Amino acid sequence: MMNDSPAYNSVAVILPELQRQFTDRVSVDPEILNDHGHDVSRHETQAPQAVVFPTSTEEVAAIVRLCHQHRVPVIPFGTATAVEGGVVAIHGGVAIDLMQMNSILEVNISDADATVQAGVTRYQLNDSIEAEGNGLVFTVDPGADASIGGMAATRASGSSAVRYGTMRDNTLALTVVLPDGEIIKTGGRARKSSAGYDLTHLMVGSEGTLGIITEVTVKLHPKPEQVSSAVCPFPSIESAVDAVIEILAAGIPVARIELLDEVQIDAVNKYSGLSNVLLPTIFFEFHGSTKHVLEQTTRAEAITAQHGATEFKWAVDQQQRDRLWQARYDSFHAVMALRENAVGYVTDVCVPISELARCFLHAKEIVKDATVPAPVFGHVGDGNFHVVFPLDPDRPAELAEVTGYHQQLIDMALSVGGTCTGEHGIGLGKREALKQEHGQAVDTMKRIKLALDPLNIMNPGKVV
Secondary structure, three states: OOOOOOOOOOHHHHHHHHOOOOOHHHOOOOOHHHOOOOOOOOOOOOOOOOOOOOOOOOHHHHHHHHHHOOOOOOEEEOOOOOOOOOOOOOOOOOOOOOOOOOEEEEOOOOOOOEEEEEEOEHHHHHHHHHHOOEEEEOOOOOOOOOOOOHHHHHOOOOOOOOHHHHHOOOOOEEEEOOOOOOOEHHHHHHOOOOOOOOHHHHOOOOOOOEEEEEEEEEEEEEOOOOOEEEEEEEOOOOHHHHHHHHHHOOOOOOEEEEEEEEHHHHHHHHOOOOOOOOEEEEEEEEEEEEHHHHHHHHHHHHHHOOOOOOEEEEEEOOHHHHHHHHHOOHHHHHHHHHOOEEEEEEEEEEOOOOHHHHHHHHHHHHHHOOOOOOOEEEEHHEEEHHHHHHHOOOOOOHHHHHHHHHHHHHHHHHHHOEEEOOHHHHOOHHHHHHHHHHOHHHHHHHHHHHHHHOOOOOOOOOOO
């Protein structure tokens, strides 16, 4: 099996050739290196030895071929908005910053798809589509303005997944540079295919360990004629989740369903100057025609009332909707603001919907005696929820404490048939949890990795 810590060569052996080919698009500036050694997670910064800024798939392939020939690690880098340390350069090497690869290559209105370079962000894509006025939208929303390539690499998700699916569901085709520098294209624009192994979805979620995604073809969806947002506090977690389950069982096509506990509501009230009642609160969003949105909203309101909701505020005006959802938009930053200079330790379990109420309550029980704030919130429409701990990076005891809580949350999720990560991926922080979840299947993952990357240069130390 693959050695986790093989003998790598220093970037020094290829730096002159990189500088010859890429001139001022190669950097060894310590500040730039440091900026490319971390994401927004708790993981300690470990900088690469060089950063290269390619503008095409062919340039990425040239860099990778050089690294392969000389056994130098390669770390793909995008917006660095992930939370599991996937870009930390634990063995040094070359960070390939894909953000200059930011061209929208093609938008097919009739087929509702778009092909973009990996560095295009979701806001950039949607702004471009909006400017064309073609009535389409890219729906995957992980919160941050992440790059499309990074979202594919981490199998990103978010609040809209309950209706529109995750990056797994919305990725049609990829261009990928393999560990030896070969360029392959996977998938196509057809909405289904039975042609051979599904290499597209092998690469989606591989976190840069099997190749570098340089182009992505994604599905687009019709922009809804009407959008309604609603905020609904409940007397308890149980009543809130029970209402969600009944709404989903009734076939009401909710676009987003988010649950914030009272600790999180208090945090966003302080951060955003809001006055939400301090109760577990569901945030809804409904999409469709004017008639259907009204019907969906009123049906959901009736069900929430049956489960003891204390009120149901809703709106269709954009500004009013944004005000209603401000607490959810600001949730992560509100937690970080609870402590000065905090770093985020973000947990990310996902459980079957039928187990959600019990697990959400169990999560709150696990962290009730935490010495740091521990709000619980998540995308309850698909069973994915988070506990976010704002840690003092200078207090190792806090990290040890919270790591213990995290393990208890993982144990809980796996015990009911859930997963250790619904959308954030494995990265550095969850490799042991992956083994716990999948057992011997991880050996199969390692064999795939070994077959494609025998030198283990692609984002080494991550996932497997």
